[in-house]
Amino acid sequence: MADSSKGKKKKTTDDATGGDAPKDWNPRIVGFLCNWCSYTGADLAGVSRLQYTPEFIPIRVMCSGSVDVAYILKALLEGADGVLIGGCHLGDCHYLNGNYKARRRVAVVKEVMEGVGLDPRRLHLEWISASESGKFAKTVSTFDETLRQLGPNPLAKERLL
Numbered sequence: 654m655a656d657s658s659k660g661k662k663k664k665t666t667d668d669a670t671g672g673d674a675p676k677d678w679n680p681r682i683v684g685f686l687c688n689w690c691s692y693t694g695a696d697l698a699g700v701s702r703l704q705y706t707p708e709f710i711p712i713r714v715m716c717s718g719s720v721d722v723a724y725i726l727k728a729l730l731e732g733a734d735g736v737l738i739g740g741c742h743l744g745d746c747h748y749l750n751g752n753y754k755a756r757r758r759v760a761v762v763k764e765v766m767e768g769v770g771l772d773p774r775r776l777h778l779e780w781i782s783a784s785e786s787g788k789f790a791k792t793v794s795t796f797d798e799t800l801r802q803l804g805p806n807p808l809a810k811e812r813l814l
C-alpha cells in the first residue's frame with residue numbers, strides 16, 4: 654500500500670496554517686513596547702514614515718519586564734494573531750534587569766503555547782533601542798510575514814481587538 658503521507662510537509666504543532674486564512678485576513682499584532690526604548694523606536698519609525706502593517710497595536714509599558722504572562726495570554730485569547738514584546742537591549746534596561754525577566758517569562762510562555770498546540774512563533778521578543786526605528790519596522794514586518802504563514806490564531810475566541 655502506498656504511503657499517502659509521502660511528500661507532505663509534517664506539521665510540528667496543531668496550529669493552523671496560512672491555508673485556513675480568509676481572503677481579506679491580515680495578521681493582528683499586539684505589541685508591548687518598553688517606554689524607554691522600543692516605544693520611542695516605534696515613534697521614530699512613525700515620524701520617519703517607515704512602512705509596517707497597520708494591524709499593529711502598540712501598547713506602551715514601562716519595561717518589558719512588566720509584561721505579565723496574563724497580558725500575553727489575554728491578547729492571544731482575545732484575537733491577536735501574534736504578540737511582540739519590545740524591550741531595551743540587555744544591559745540597558747532602566748530598571749536594571751527587567752528585560753532579563755522578560756526573556757525568562759517569554760521562554761516559559763512559549764512552552765505553555767506549545768503545550769496547548771499554539772505555535773510559539775506567535776510570540777516574539779526583540780531588543781529595540783530608541784534610535785532603532787529601522788529595526789522596529791523590519792521586526793514588525795518580518796513578524797507579520799511569519800504570522801501570514803501560520804494563518805489566523807486558532808485559539809482566539811473572538812476578534813475583540
Ligand code: FES
Binds near residue numbers: 716718747752
Ligand atoms: S526599561 Fe526597557 S526593558 Fe526595562
